[in-house]
Amino acid sequence: MTRPSRSRRRPATRPLSPPARAGLILLLRPWASRAAHAAITGRARSRADPAAGRFTRAEVNALLREAWTRLGQLTPGLPAEPTPGNRQNVLLAALTLAMFQALLEDGSTAATPSS
Numbered sequence: 704m705t706r707p708s709r710s711r712r713r714p715a716t717r718p719l720s721p722p723a724r725a726g727l728i729l730l731l732r733p734w735a736s737r738a739a740h741a742a743i744t745g746r747a748r749s750r751a752d753p754a755a756g757r758f759t760r761a762e763v764n765a766l767l768r769e770a771w772t773r774l775g776q777l778t779p780g781l782p783a784e785p786t787p788g789n790r791q792n793v794l795l796a797a798l799t800l801a802m803f804q805a806l807l808e809d810g811s812t813a814a815t816p817s818s
Contacts, residue, residue: 724778728771728794731795731798735767735798736767739767739770743763743766744758744759746758762809766802767802769801769809770798770802771801774797774801777797778794778797781797
């Protein structure tokens with residue numbers, strides 16, 4: 704015997720309000736900072752040129768500041784997602800893009816694909 708189908712109502716999709724977005728960013732900021740420092744500090748600035756040196760903690764802090772600024776520019780255009788988990792994933796994807804752009808602007812060849 705088959706179960707009668709229940710229609711599930713999908714939650715209304717509405718944009719994340721600026722205070723809610725700011726709250727989510729506030730929660731993600733320390734986590735993202737630790738992750739960036741673990742992934743970037745001490746890494747070579749260039750794959751091809753060892754003389755270019757390595758990323759220092761201060762340089763990673765500067766990259767993070769630039770990434771957070773860029774994220775602020777990207778977030779108003781983010782799509783409205785129905786659940787908090789979806790919203791978090793979209794925000795983290797935007798943060799990843801912002802950090803990548805900050806690395807490219809910094810001139811890091813470590814951010815470019817290898818050939």
